[in-house]
Amino acid sequence: MALLVSACGFTEPRKFITINESCDTDGSFLISSLIGQRLRQQSSAIILVCCHQSLKYYETCGRKLGYNLSMSISKKSFIAIEPLRDIIEATTLKSIQSDKWFDDVHEKIKDFQNNGVRHISVIIDDVSFFRTFGCSEAQLIKISIKLNDLTRQYDGLSVILKIGLTDLHQHLANNIQDLSDCSITVERMKSGDFWDVDGKLIIKKIKCDNGFYSTESERTLLYHIGDHNVKLIAPGEHGLKF
Amino acid sequence: MISTQIIGNYKFVLFVDDVGIERNSVKILDNILREANLLYEINDGSVTVLKQTNVILEAISRLELEYNEKDIFTNIQKLKLNENVSQIFAWISSNNVHSKILIPFLEHMSELIVTIKSNNQLSILSKSKSGNVKLKEYHHELMNNKTMIKEIKIEKVQEQKEDVNVDNIGTFKIGQFTAEELEAKRNLKLPFEKINSINQEKKEAKIIYTPDNVDDFDEEDDPDNDLQFI
Numbered sequence: 425m426a427l428l429v430s431a432c433g434f435t436e437p438r439k440f441i442t443i444n445e446s447c448d449t450d451g452s453f454l455i456s457s458l459i460g461q462r463l464r465q466q467s468s469a470i471i472l473v474c475c476h477q478s479l480k481y482y483e484t485c486g487r488k489l490g491y492n493l494s495m496s497i498s499k500k501s502f503i504a505i506e507p508l509r510d511i512i513e514a515t516t517l518k519s520i521q522s523d524k525w526f527d528d529v530h531e532k533i534k535d536f537q538n539n540g541v542r543h544i545s546v547i548i549d550d551v552s553f554f555r556t557f558g559c560s561e562a563q564l565i566k567i568s569i570k571l572n573d574l575t576r577q578y579d580g581l582s583v584i585l586k587i588g589l590t591d592l593h594q595h596l597a598n599n600i601q602d603l604s605d606c607s608i609t610v611e612r613m614k615s616g617d618f619w620d621v622d623g624k625l626i627i628k629k630i631k632c633d634n635g636f637y638s639t640e641s642e643r644t645l646l647y648h649i650g651d652h653n654v655k656l657i658a659p660g661e662h663g664l665k666f
Numbered sequence: 667m668i669s670t671q672i673i674g675n676y677k678f679v680l681f682v683d684d685v686g687i688e689r690n691s692v693k694i695l696d697n698i699l700r701e702a703n704l705l706y707e708i709n710d711g712s713v714t715v716l717k718q719t720n721v722i723l724e725a726i727s728r729l730e731l732e733y734n735e736k737d738i739f740t741n742i743q744k745l746k747l748n749e750n751v752s753q754i755f756a757w758i759s760s761n762n763v764h765s766k767i768l769i770p771f772l773e774h775m776s777e778l779i780v781t782i783k784s785n786n787q788l789s790i791l792s793k794s795k796s797g798n799v800k801l802k803e804y805h806h807e808l809m810n811n812k813t814m815i816k817e818i819k820i821e822k823v824q825e826q827k828e829d830v831n832v833d834n835i836g837t838f839k840i841g842q843f844t845a846e847e848l849e850a851k852r853n854l855k856l857p858f859e860k861i862n863s864i865n866q867e868k869k870e871a872k873i874i875y876t877p878d879n880v881d882d883f884d885e886e887d888d889p890d891n892d893l894q895f896i
Binding site (some may be wrong): 561562565566595598599602633634635636637638 | 686688689690692693727730731761762763764809810811
């Protein structure tokens, strides 16, 4: 798991990370491993907007990956916003459609900042959920720009945005990806399904020199999700072994 | 230098980005203006346009978030008609704009279009007031934060017409004979010539019939004379 976390740039001081999830893939393992890595940091806090999976799912994943999310919740170093839970209520739907959830997130960042927390991570899983519930692409791009501005405003803040179904929301994904300093694309293998490979990760890291953005590194890795870990394989590594 | 091609007579200069480097648009435009010794300042609010002002618009994809297409086109047109504005620079990225009408319409409005086609190639299409349109292709290094461009000259391949010796093409001789061959050719009579020569000798046509032994001839003139046909 440590290999995955470092390969994806989660250990580096990246401010805005996007996870692009194409159709028929699930990048939730990246979010789970990221939460584990961030919780292990000293003086850290996480705000998770979970739309794709329930909080229970992340708790179960945490137990498998070796961290206790319930403990972090009780310590108030982990806050979950679950728009899915109260979706039946009309007010919740309205708050999803408006920017209210962003204001909530901002308030919580301020609280953590005031309490002297050094590393704050805002994880949004995933943005396409808001699209499904009536938010326009322009509205979501504007919120992403605001979140990006917040990373400049607060030193210890990093934002991780997951965009699901990027095949359908290409325009949204392109615009949000333009804000990132690290983008991870989760794709299926074009050649089909294999018993030892579930898909591939394309990790693109961006650097900024004097206001000019250029690609720092770009690498492709294959992954296989096991019961308690995620195995990374370099393309071409697998073959016939006797 | 890209600035030598862009800065000057063209009022509305449009950058069409097919690669996805919109993030660097400000930096690239900054480099171009610096090359041409043009100073600029960034204003978020309302701006009073003084004499001979160059206007750099925010990336069109960002303007699209706030305004509809009509407003964007109208405001650009207003700037074009403003005499105090010397040049307008706009950047549009095909990956980031949602509306399909934006790129073709802005291309129609602009006088100079710089299309960044790939990581190392761009084209500049200029429309002069007289109606002439020029399209040139260049190598660029914008990805390396450099503004140098080098024209790609398309070499015209001219077909060189060589004098072809007909005698060498075929597998048989045409026109070149030895004395013997020429004599033989003259003496040769082709089948139709033979028929003509026979016809000339015997001018009257005649049917020559040689009966076989088994042939039976009737001596009577008309064998059916005895029949009474009405």
